Amino acid sequence: MPADERAIIHVDMDAFYASVEQRDRPELRGLPVIVAGLGPRGVVSTCSYEARRFGVHSAMPTAQARRLCPDGIYVWPDHARYEAVSDQVFEVFHEVTPLVEGLSLDEAFLDVTASQRLLGSVESIGQWLKATIRERTGLNASVGMGPNKLLAKLAGEISKPDGFRRITATHAAAELAPLPVGRLWTVGKVTEQTLHRLGIRTIGELAACDTARLASALGRQVAGLQALARGQDDRCVEPAQAEQSIGAEHTFDVDVAELAMAEAWLLRHCERIAARARQRGLQGRTVTVKLREPPFETYTRQARLPAPSASAGELFGLARGLLVTWWKAQRRPRLRLLGVSLSGFAAERQQDLFDGAPDRRVTDQVQDRINSRFGTGSLVRAGVLKTREQD
Ligand SMILES: [Mg+2]
Structure with a gap:
């Protein structure tokens, strides 16, 4: 087709x-x-x-x-x-x-x-x-x-x-022509300025411009850019993209300098991520912790679970280890931002009664049921409550 x-x-x-x-x-x-x-x-x-x-x-x-x-x-x-x-x-x-x-x-x-x-x-x-x-x-x-x-x-x-x-494809060129060139997908600030210097202000002018003249200023991206300007775009709709990772992060108003508070936030994020993964029938193996020291130095630390999981307790166990190791290696640990994400998804397995930490899974299921009845956040682990002081 x-x-x-x-x-x-x-x-x-x-x-x-x-x-x-x-x-x-x-x-x-x-x-x-x-x-x-x-x-x-x-x-x-x-x-x-x-x-x-x-x-x-x-x-x-x-x-x-x-x-x-x-x-x-x-x-x-x-x-x-x-x-x-x-x-x-x-x-x-x-x-x-x-x-x-x-x-x-x-x-x-x-x-x-x-x-x-x-x-x-x-x-x-x-x-x-x-x-x-x-x-x-x-x-x-x-x-x-x-x-x-x-x-x-x-x-x-x-x-x-x-x-x-x-x-429609027939009307694409006419619809695009009068729009400013900066509206075109992939045209960022730098490309926009280059085009402006060449006297190109609208998408129509970009489509009509001599390719050789553009190539000297823009290099290899010219052909793709002019195709877009004419309304041609072969990109596919990629359904997997939305599920590549599930994450949560928070920027603190006041830098966190206390490990217990950082752990409480980490637990809160893990509960949210695990609940979202369970809602979507996903289990992930890779846990990534994102740590930002003020002002903008960002570290990521990653580890893999022994088996795919959507259990807040299992995610937190691994994420906490990553956080504590990082914390102890800093001379003066402080956090401006803390985030966690889960990736490496496999479809959810049939639950096996004899398979890993059943008590944790039961806690998660009870929590999901209560939260779906009374609103998300109604039931959280006690450790999370500490973060509400800063919320
Ligand atoms: Mg919107």
Whole structure:
């Protein structure tokens, strides 16, 4: 099949974290809501469209957002709640196709080429996704459709918020031509500046420019760049990508200089990761601990479990060893950031009653059941409570 006959859908939830907050707290609707780290080093995660009017955007330091929008409602991120909504949204995706490539909690590419025979045109699949997400979560998703990833994502972006748009191969060049060249996938700041120096400001000008002239300034990437500028993109939707690792990390407002506190955070991360792995039916063997000393020196330490696991206790046992070894080797150990991730997944094995630490698994299962009934975080190991002093 020619690449242009593929049907790709890009779904991206609108102002995801902020919309979840506005959904769950009606008094916040219509107000500028900024979900952000609220400490001195905090950064904005997401903000509502009302806040964007003040010039606030994600990745901006919270202090700067407060100057731009002093009357905004500032909210700590509640990742467990966003992850639960994300799981609902991804469930909807998987009802349409197994070819889902998650890019983040609220954004994914879906290859629905083969689904069309059963479910109808790409537009009707797109409509169904939008309506079903709205029905099950109460939230708006923007849906872009196209013959490849580049055009599907662009279609969603230019119709946001509450977007719904399809760009066909025939109209690709005309849609792309007037857009600034910096909007093109793979064009970063450096390439953008080089193109500007050559007098190229729009994607249309890049597509039309003489290849030899460009090659002297940009080298080998020219052919690929001009193909993208014409709307050609052969990248596949890669469903495995979302499951390559599951991680959690936290940047401390005040550097952690006490090993017991670092261990408590490590346990909290391990519980979260293990619960997510169990939710997805995954077990991993590789545990990676990420340690950042102030200001920015980052270390990673990795070890393998004797067998694949999704047990918080087993993950913590290994991760703690890595942390303690690192801690003792530092002259004056301090942490600005601590993270853990689990990777090297195998599909979950049938549980064997005689197989490794059954008591730990039972604890995890009880914890999952209580947390799914009363909300994530209702039941945590006692060691984790220490981290709530700093939360
Ligand atoms: Mg989004």
